[in-house]
Amino acid sequence: MMRLRRLSHSYGDEPVVDDVSLSVDQGEVVGIIGPSGVGKTTLLRVLSLFLEPDAGSVELDGDAVWDADEDERLALRRQVGMVFQDASLFDATVARNVEYGLRVRQGWDERLREQLRSLVGSTATPDAVTDALEIVGLNGKLDQHARSLSGGEAQRVSFARALAYEPDYLLLDEPTSDLDPRNTGLIEEAIGEARDRGIGVVVATHDMHQAERVADRVGVLLGDGFTEIGPTETIFENPTDERTRKFISGELVY
Ligand SMILES: Nc1ncnc2c1ncn2[C@@H]1O[C@H](COP(=O)(O)OP(=O)(O)OP(=O)(O)O)[C@@H](O)[C@H]1O
């Protein structure tokens, strides 16, 4: 389980999130919804263990990340994958981009190290790469250059790269903004597949309907914290907090 306890963070004097707690289990999808600028990306950056919060703790399977020494923290960080809003692919083929997800693991996973060693001098594509691309429906484009992909395809390759990394937790920041319904649907299916593989997924999105479709639990971020976190159905059909209700019904924009 990944757990945030009483997190607060400011940029300069401006508090973004204040006293926020959240837990994410492996094998569940947690949606974070809230208006632009409320702190969704900030929360994901803290969960990705790259941004040290001003206050509060982040725990991964019981280990407090910021109390750990640097080596331990690096090992903990390797359990978490993040897909940023801009796909940021390398100037290389689709297969190479996804393979990078494997390579960053090779230092600590003997099985993958073996798999990669056996690939030296060969042009074969590792199973984990074709498998991840299969999930996002792009197995036919292994050798296409990433620069020539459509925006939706690039997003899906970026998602496949994170899957190939085999994280315990996967953080997705607006994974389908600017995508058409077909690409959106493919990414949403891949989110379900990640969950079925036992990955704990966090999806930050300002598309509340997406959260309703993909999440098991939803946190509503308004002001400087969650007004409510609960099962998706409760949040959308029977919220207890008045501001949550207004936000869900579109009355409250911020
Ligand atoms: N590095 C930074 N320095 C200063 N202010 C920042 C920094 N990063 C974010 N902020 C501010 O913190 C607030 C929260 O930003 P954040 O990106 O977390 O919001 P968000 O909910 O992800 O918004 P969006 O839906 O538009 O992506 C914003 O007001 C933003 O301007």
Ligand SMILES: [Mg+2]
């Ligand atoms: Mg954001």
